[in-house]
Amino acid sequence: MTDATRLELSRALVVAGLILYVPANTLPVMIMTVAGDVAPLTVMGGVQELYDSGLAPVAAVVFVASIMIPFLKLISLSWLMLMHGSGDLLRERTTLLRVLHQIGTWSMVDIFLLGVLVAVGQLGILASVEAQAGGLFFAAVLLCSLFAADLYQPRMIWQPAMP
């Protein structure tokens, strides 16, 4: 794959990720039914729920991991894409991309958690967890940013601008 293709694909994926980010955060990720209480939860709703039930640290972790990091990742990638070919801040951009790669290793943890929840949280009429479309979008966002970050190699930052 040529670098040009990598760049193009990376750009396209960042755009797709930004588009998908909207439904991923507005649609419910899962529907949690606990003792007859049906609660469709968006990611933000889940954070809210955790915070309301007194688990502020957990809420903070989930907020950072599931909302802030994917968002910052998309924003950083967009910035990297925009800055591509420019000679400024080369070192900083490289560091940022490396960091993004590192974070990417952990990015699917949310989806994994959702999967575990859906699989484990089947307690008949007492409690049940159902995955919803939001989860799919969320996973798509993560995949997009993951591939985008992977396709865009640090060395490409140092290459001259391509037409």
Place this chain on the structure above:
Amino acid sequence: MTTHPPEPSDEDHGKVVPAPRVHRIWAWIFPALAAAAGMWLLWSNWTSKGPEIQIHFSEAPGIQSGKTMLIYRGVTSGQVTGVSLNKDLDGVLVSVRLKAFAAHLASEGTDFWIDQPVISLQETTGLDSIIQGNSIHARMGTGPPTTSFKGLSRAPLAPLDSPSLEISLRAPNIPFLGRDAPVYHRGVPVGLVRDKQIDKSGEPSLQVMIHKEHASLVLDTSRFWMVPATSLQLSSRGASLEIAGLAALIQGGIAFDSFVPDGRPVEDHDKFELAPHEFAARADGPRIQITFENAQSLLAGETKITYLGQPVGYIESVRVDPDLKRVEVTARLESPFTSLLTTDSKFTLIRPSVSLKGVSGLETLISGAIIALVSEGQGEPALQFVGNIGTGEMPHDGGPIIYVHAQDLPNLDAGSPVYHRGLVAGEVLEKRMGEGNIPSLKILIREAFRASLRTNTRFWRVPATSVSAGPGILEARIEGLTALIDGGIAFEVFGEPGNSVSDTDSFELFDTETAAQAISQPIRIAFANGRGLLEGRTALRYLGIPIGLVESIRTSKGRVEVTARVDSGYEFLRRKGSIFAIVQPQVSLQGLTGLETILSGVYIECIPGTGSFTDGIFLGKSSSEPELLERQGLEILISSKETTIRPGAPVIYRDMVVGEITDKSLSADGNNIELTAVIDAKYQSLVRTNTHFWDAGGVEASIGFFKLKVKSQTLLAPDGKVAFANPTKPGNPIKAGHVFPLSSKPLK
């Protein structure tokens, strides 16, 4: 020679040949797809949204914005988007976003209610809401579209298929019937009472809903009546208890049927009358007026009119006529019998009375008075009648008049029947105080039964009901309906018939048939304690067979004196030495004895003596094992400091059982235990003054160094054993009551 590669031209050097952009455009399929998915989502979300409606509830328990679903026919058809109180804080405004496919629910006439668990006798509903939380349910209306609704405070009775037949029933009063009460047609529930209300005129009425599929059963000729919660019917065939179902058990129900053919279907909101009972419902002929001299025992709504013994109508109301001289009865007949109402119809009021001729009158004891209709069906049709009052006097047919007397005569009065072998043989004419302040009854016996009256005829009371229990047998006797109310008298000749009687002879009235049969002189027995004895109930038994009855029990001189009668043929019990013992149940570790007395009550076991006949008082005993009493012989006492031997233990001599321990008691000074032993008469000569008695029941074992001594009763003789032996040189014979010491070791 080496060939050099051609020198790179300037054009080649550092020249970047970009791939044409058109080749990389496919990458943008990802954002395109993402955008498409997002758009599709928005679009489908948009199109799946129906109108938003507002429902006013007086209260909205468990309704949560964003969570509570609107359910129509079990399908989620919308979601609550907002819950708020209205301006005046006297209601709740619930906003519901309908789904597109359920948009038609937003039509005028749609009913909304909050489904919550209802657990009642009739049915249990809304159970799923326990698990899933409360939800709003809907029943679709058919009006024009609207967005504002008033919610129902509770679930409608027919949630989904509203077009059911609704009719209203009126009655002067409607007891025990409320919402949800079932409506039956020939035993099948076909509808429900929807509401109970008082209309403008103050009359209660019931709104009744008949399920659509049964609506055709209601005809304009249908008659409705109340089904009582439970009905107890006493009839000549016995008593029957009817419960129309668990739901009806609490609040009753309504039944309807059409008793005449050719009814036409009815329309919604038609009005019907609700009759108090089925019989009243059946009587739907024209109202007739009957006048009577007086209306004693006439009950409006209850008293029936019978024709040939068959009920054909009932009394609707009874009132005194305007000039206060006669009673005017309004009655209705079943329509097929309307043709009987002619000028020659006669109505006779028949009241409960017991008479020799009137078996038919007896039924009125249970059913109350009846009005008998006699009609040939000839003459002009009429609706006004004059009724007669029937008389129940008994004609004197020349039969003998006798008297019976007893210490007291409860439940017997003039008119009480006198039976002979189940036939009504006469009746009590009068109850009065006879000679010596003994009440007596004057009895008229029908001529046909004169031959059964002999000098030895026995009279006894027929109780209202008698229940007697024996082991395995429970016997209940009801001597007929008349006797059920007030009892009667029966008579019979037992044994050889005596001489015929003349008029005005007086007889003794016995309490029970058994007492009457026991024709002997009474036997008097004194007991220390009369526990369990019942006058007229406790039996005397000989070899376990009942042969007599305790007649009376009284206390005298600190004892209980029982007067009993034994049947003829058992006079031999009247000998000196006869034993009378109260047999009572005993439960102990050794076993259960006298068990049959648990059912039959205690009885007195009789064991004939051998002495001369006597009229004196016998001294009774108490026992739990009648078999023990039969031992006769020498009674001696064996004294011991302590012993585990119990009554029932055998007394053995050279491994032969020659007697038995019959009693165990503390000696007078309380220092010793005295065992009463009875040595069989034929062995009594074995017991001498120097006889050695020892406890032979124990098993002794001594073990080892510390000489552990084990003493126990064997399982085979749990009561223990007493053995005796004589020394080589026997002593003198002894008299009954001699006291011997009990040794622990045998004679060496």
